[in-house]
Amino acid sequence: MPDALSKTIPVWCAVINRAIKIRYPELPDSWDVKLYTPPHVVSTQEHRAIELLLDEWSISLANSSYDLAKLANPLRPMWITPSTSTFPSLPPPGSGKFCPVICISASKQISDAIERRGGGFSYVQGSGDDHELWGMGLTPAIFWRHRKELLDTPRSHLSDLVESLVTNPFPTESNKSPPTAISHLRGRILICALADLQSQPSGEIDQEDDTSYLLVTADPKAQDNEAQPAQPSDGGRVLHLHVASGKRGQYQFLRDILPRAMGFVGRELKQGRKVCIACETGKDVSVGIALAASQKYFDDDGTPIFEGANAGNKQTIRTRLEWIVASRPQANPSRATLKRVNEYLLTPEEFARGR
Template sequence: MAQDLNPFSEIRKESLDVYNRLHSIEEDLDFVNVVHDSYPDLPLIPNLRCGAWYTDPARATNVPAYFKSTDGHFNNWSFNLRRSNLHLLSVIMENSGIILVDSTRSGKRIPDALSKTVPIWCAVINRALRIRYPDINRDEWDDNLYTPPTTVSSQEHSQISMRIYEWALALTNSSFDLPKLPWPLRPFWITPASTSFPKFSIDSDTRRHLPVICVSASKQVHDGTERRTGGFSYIQGSGDDHELWGMGLFPETFWNEREQLLSASRADLPDLIAALASNGSTPSPKYVKAPEGISKISNRISLSKLSELGLEPSLSLPHTAFILIDEAEVTKPTSPANPSTQADSTSPEQKSEPGASLMLEFKILGGKRSQAYFLHDVLPSSLRFIDDKLSHGLDIVIACPSAKDLGVGVALAAISQYFDDHGEYVKGGQDLRLTKQTIRARLEWIIASCPRANPSRTTLKRVNELLLTEEHLRR
């Protein structure tokens, strides 16, 4: 058999090697820590998902950020209200700035999330504040767009600038609260190629902005990989797309078992990761955290990952009812002639032990069938359950695997159906007139309190269909 001498095939094989990836991440960590040491008073925040590999939890602030690169892609620029990241403003105000960490793959120095999405975010918020607070001194309030000139062309910068006011107006007209910042936001960029770091005045009399320091963690590599004397090939942006190379490893496990993983040999590493991944199926108690309540409705409804609730959530959260939405394992039908034999596994289940009525569980299969099930079964059953529990003074926790999508859809339907414009519970939802704008505002309530919430278009479509379409017209 002829040996494959294709150099590109060899480069790809090296780039997906988990040993190379983990040791490349470790090299980049040193740079991120140097940056943080230069600004020790500024919170260190990973830009999810990639940035989580490069920020030590012992240093990082427990606040998520999600600036998506696609919102900065050429001709697709956007300030997405579903990813508003406005929760960061309180952190920035309290600490007079933040450090955002991300990375990008070979060929680029700065990811689009940091070079364009974050600058758009800063400029839009600055402009929106000037619209909402007319007493802001326009001569001293800088709401211009700033992008790194070596990464973003002057033509692209100009095209983005022309849309800032449009996005700012949409933000101003939304239901989001905009705190009045003492100074405008201003992005700055640091990469391993930086010869010096920016300096900021800490004197309130001379300060002119609140810095958002964007750190691109990885060294730029033009030819894919670089050999290291430590016996590995350096891969730029190794933390990106860990589903392709991680073999089931996630940032949380990496940080928990960092020494063990980095000391393992290349040959032993896959088996070690497999063992850690299987042991990690049951969450460690230190990862169990409280659900995120939605403040606009006095935290009557909260969102959580299933893994964050622990095994017995009712023991730590009394006076609470739970809706648990999980993904069912897909198995082959017992009868080839009847592909719907899995239907029983997706029916809602109320547990029969004491406190049975306090828990409603769903198992959802993948595929198009799950969309109909979500619309016709999950949402209606959940709404009846939620209304009943709220009327008896109980709070609700809705949990799904990610706390981003399906659970958010159930919460959105419930808040739209049973809470008025002031966030007050209305039993049965009587006299509440729903529109797309009403539902959109309720989604903004959720995002403001639960930043990781990011429901898919399909989930939002099902919620709108349930609330705004006559039952006989629903698909």
């Protein structure tokens, strides 16, 4: 059974249950905050080691800016595998006992590594977490959009179908997702992937459109953008930047992309416009820029500010990342991106200039 089903989901169920109890102390003492793990997969020692960490995580979640709904019943994971002989006993609806979270694994437990697949699938350690290696680029969105076709296709033809669905370079309008407005920022900052834009924005934007665009394109050969004007030369409402990959790209993101992006975002916000920030995935670089802008140009209530610096601290930056994730759950900035954002915001300006 993959760790996601045997540990991650059980941990989240317990953490959410405990955080809700902290947020809503009026809940009855019978509110279940126990950690449940499958005993045949997670040892007693490991189970106890996880339990020692739950309170810290629960307090952190309870003290965050995330909305936590007051659930009718606590969450409780349950497991079904090919070795399950009977279906788990579920509480009657409205009984107030618990809300089941069913974890299903197609892998069967085997005693010999060379055993052929029979009623289930032999579990390969780590394979469930490394979908990049076996998924051929198939994403949940593509799967659900074409699920009938995928499920009806014979196994021998499945790889060809997945490849054709993934490599389509021209997404249809139905495949596009609208830019995500960060609600806590009054919708003034939006995030999306470049492919989600209806068309490539140019400097000539309809005056009735109150949105400006900051586009960041990945380019392995990208040089610093410092040779370009600090702002679009015509005062236009589209700024297109290029960022390299690897360590050079991270240095460029800190010293070039973020300063130029903040100048553009600040100017457009001050003009009363919204700013849509787009990168290749809509999950990493664009989120990092939006995070920096939300700290620099918005106060702790999400109200725009334009006078004086608002560098904040690690906690206020973390809170603003929570605002972004709450509106755009697919946001997943890398550790390197978050580190550069913190460095940009928290490093004294005179020290940054001397580096």
